Amino acid sequence: MGTSREPTQYGWAFLLPSVILLGLVFFYPIVVFLSKTFLDPGPTLKNVIDLFRTDVYLKVLWITFRISFTVTVVCVLLGYPIAYLLCEVSEGTRNLLMIMVIIPFWTSLLVRTYAWMVLLGRRGVFNSILMSLGILHSPARLLHNSFAVNVGMIQMMTPFMVLAMYSVMKGIDRGLPRAAESLGANKFQAFIRVFLPLSLPGVGAGSLLVFIYSLGFFITPALLGGRKSIMISMVIEQQVSTLLRWGFASALALLLLAATLVFFLIYSRFFKIEQL
Amino acid sequence: MKRDARKWVVCLFVAGVFLVAGSAYGAAKQIVLSSWGGTYEKNVIKAMVEPFEKETGIKVVVTSYPNFAKIKAMVDTGNIEWDVVDIEDRMLRRGLKAGLFEPLDYSVIDKTDLLPGAVHPYAVGIEFWAGALAYSTEKYPGDNHPRNWADFWNVKKFPGARALFNGPYDMLEIALLADGVPMDKLYPLDVDRAFRSLDRIKKYVTVWWKKGAQPAQLLTDGEVDMTYAYSGRIANIIKDGAPAGLSFDQASVNIEWLVITKGTKKVKEAMKFLAFCTRPKPQAMFNAAMQYGPINRRAFDYIKPEVAALLPTAPQYEGMTWIPDAEWWADRAEELQQRWESWLLK
Numbered sequence A: 001m002g003t004s005r006e007p008t009q010y011g012w013a014f015l016l017p018s019v020i021l022l023g024l025v026f027f028y029p030i031v032v033f034l035s036k037t038f039l040d041p042g043p044t045l046k047n048v049i050d051l052f053r054t055d056v057y058l059k060v061l062w063i064t065f066r067i068s069f070t071v072t073v074v075c076v077l078l079g080y081p082i083a084y085l086l087c088e089v090s091e092g093t094r095n096l097l098m099i100m101v102i103i104p105f106w107t108s109l110l111v112r113t114y115a116w117m118v119l120l121g122r123r124g125v126f127n128s129i130l131m132s133l134g135i136l137h138s139p140a141r142l143l144h145n146s147f148a149v150n151v152g153m154i155q156m157m158t159p160f161m162v163l164a165m166y167s168v169m170k171g172i173d174r175g176l177p178r179a180a181e182s183l184g185a186n187k188f189q190a191f192i193r194v195f196l197p198l199s200l201p202g203v204g205a206g207s208l209l210v211f212i213y214s215l216g217f218f219i220t221p222a223l224l225g226g227r228k229s230i231m232i233s234m235v236i237e238q239q240v241s242t243l244l245r246w247g248f249a250s251a252l253a254l255l256l257l258a259a260t261l262v263f264f265l266i267y268s269r270f271f272k273i274e275q276l
Numbered sequence B: 001m002k003r004d005a006r007k008w009v010v011c012l013f014v015a016g017v018f019l020v021a022g023s024a025y026g027a028a029k030q031i032v033l034s035s036w037g038g039t040y041e042k043n044v045i046k047a048m049v050e051p052f053e054k055e056t057g058i059k060v061v062v063t064s065y066p067n068f069a070k071i072k073a074m075v076d077t078g079n080i081e082w083d084v085v086d087i088e089d090r091m092l093r094r095g096l097k098a099g100l101f102e103p104l105d106y107s108v109i110d111k112t113d114l115l116p117g118a119v120h121p122y123a124v125g126i127e128f129w130a131g132a133l134a135y136s137t138e139k140y141p142g143d144n145h146p147r148n149w150a151d152f153w154n155v156k157k158f159p160g161a162r163a164l165f166n167g168p169y170d171m172l173e174i175a176l177l178a179d180g181v182p183m184d185k186l187y188p189l190d191v192d193r194a195f196r197s198l199d200r201i202k203k204y205v206t207v208w209w210k211k212g213a214q215p216a217q218l219l220t221d222g223e224v225d226m227t228y229a230y231s232g233r234i235a236n237i238i239k240d241g242a243p244a245g246l247s248f249d250q251a252s253v254n255i256e257w258l259v260i261t262k263g264t265k266k267v268k269e270a271m272k273f274l275a276f277c278t279r280p281k282p283q284a285m286f287n288a289a290m291q292y293g294p295i296n297r298r299a300f301d302y303i304k305p306e307v308a309a310l311l312p313t314a315p316q317y318e319g320m321t322w323i324p325d326a327e328w329w330a331d332r333a334e335e336l337q338q339r340w341e342s343w344l345l346k
Helices: A011-039 A046-053 A056-088 A091-106 A109-120 A125-132 A146-169 A175-182 A187-215 A219-224 A232-241 A246-270 B002-027 B038-056 B068-077 B089-098 B149-153 B171-178 B191-202 B214-220 B231-239 B267-277 B280-290 B297-302 B326-330 B333-345
Strands: B030-035 B059-064 B084-088 B123-136 B162-165 B205-209 B226-230 B244-260
Touching (some): A046 A246, A056 A091, A056 A232, A056 A246, A056 B333, A091 A146, A109 A125, A109 A146, A109 A219, A175 A187, A232 A246, B030 B267, B038 B059, B038 B280, B084 B089, B084 B267, B123 B149, B123 B214, B123 B231, B123 B267, B123 B280, B149 B171, B171 B191, B171 B244, B214 B226, B214 B231, B214 B244, B226 B231, B231 B244, B231 B280, B267 B280, B280 B297
Parallel strands (some): B030 B059, B030 B084
Antiparallel strands (some): B084 B244, B123 B226, B123 B244
């Protein structure tokens, strides 16, 4: 206590290097690219108009949001018990479980996507097992559809969800549910009425992270998806690298950004962002 | 303090080493070629790059995946990373409009024996590749296999999982061929009829692939039983013993080009490289290995007749194949791409 000081007047200067770096390598290129919506080729609104001239891009945006939403919900359902378990077990078990969460998290997304191709293929592991057990007579179509995209993305995103929820849950005072129990609540009631509400900021943070991250997914839907699981990033890539329509690609990116911000604003009304 | 000084000396020394190494690196004559990776790139290196380096002393650094956006960015910013790029015909047409390439000097490149289709003021051919029908010989053993696009569309006679390219190019054409349009009456394409024909096959197509390496993988993994594919990729897995077959009946024959990026400081060296690649011997070596069609007539002098028989430009396939009209596509690419995407989502 004795050595604590008032914050100095120039404390913000410590932020300067990161702000400059972020401005230079993040904000500047984004502004330049997004400005192409209205400036490529020449000052124009054509790119924006093109977006709404057919319903195809809104449809793709809808698919993107739908997949991201499904992924987020399943990640919450899968991640919550895992995060809860991580808080409850002994230290040794926790380390072991933590490793099992973190190793996939560290493994390249591309590698995991290919792994799913090996597992879900027509001659893949699942089909072989099901067929040799006599449950299936001809291979099921597990790959190249929205199911595969969802499965793949859920596996990619679950660690994010678990880590976000765990960081909040481990900060919850364990005395509180115990106090509830001492006052007559059973274990279930103590969980539902004390622990769960306290852990909600973690659920909120995890969901936001997973949802927004999922919106930009590219490799997994491109490799595991079928014709009806096109995500907006795939269309952007197509416009940039094959069709050379950077202005339109930028308009698509702007659409995604705007939709994300709208979502974020609605979301922040339900979850107080400062709690996250 | 002393330790700090030592640190500085080490830093300066390291920086110095990099500077010296960097300038020595820059002094050596060197060009960068952007190619397509995999076996393709390996064979470009063996047939063209290495003999060229030996003959001229000019080093060629090969890097993967020509990307149009990247070329445009290089030309726009004047920061040329790739001196020579290997591109498809469609990309050439679009790139010409954007003014991305250097004009070629045909006093350096000898065009006497080059096929006329492979000579262009801003590009010279490297090979002819075919968009052909590939099938699994496990699923269709013996002689009863799909041969042309009408067979591909015939799901009763040839049941099985199918794959097509995810994009309108060639797909509209083969849909029309499957619908009975003769090869010489394809252009201008009857787009509505093509989409109606595609409607009929849509249900049976399990994979819409994006990259040229995918169909070969799909056949090898048994993921699909027949697919539209680039002939060389399939020929290569057949060579490696994969259970696949290839039919050139109604295949599209496309030219692949080499171009020089506009604004490069290595125009002279790049031009020499292009001249070398189009000579009969490198052409023969590369195309025989890849099973593509050479662009130099005299290349066939160096190719064994049994190998020549597998090349899409071999005499026996004359009249069996068609050439996509890149000019027709150039103005419609965006519109048809958009229509393709909406169609696919329906």
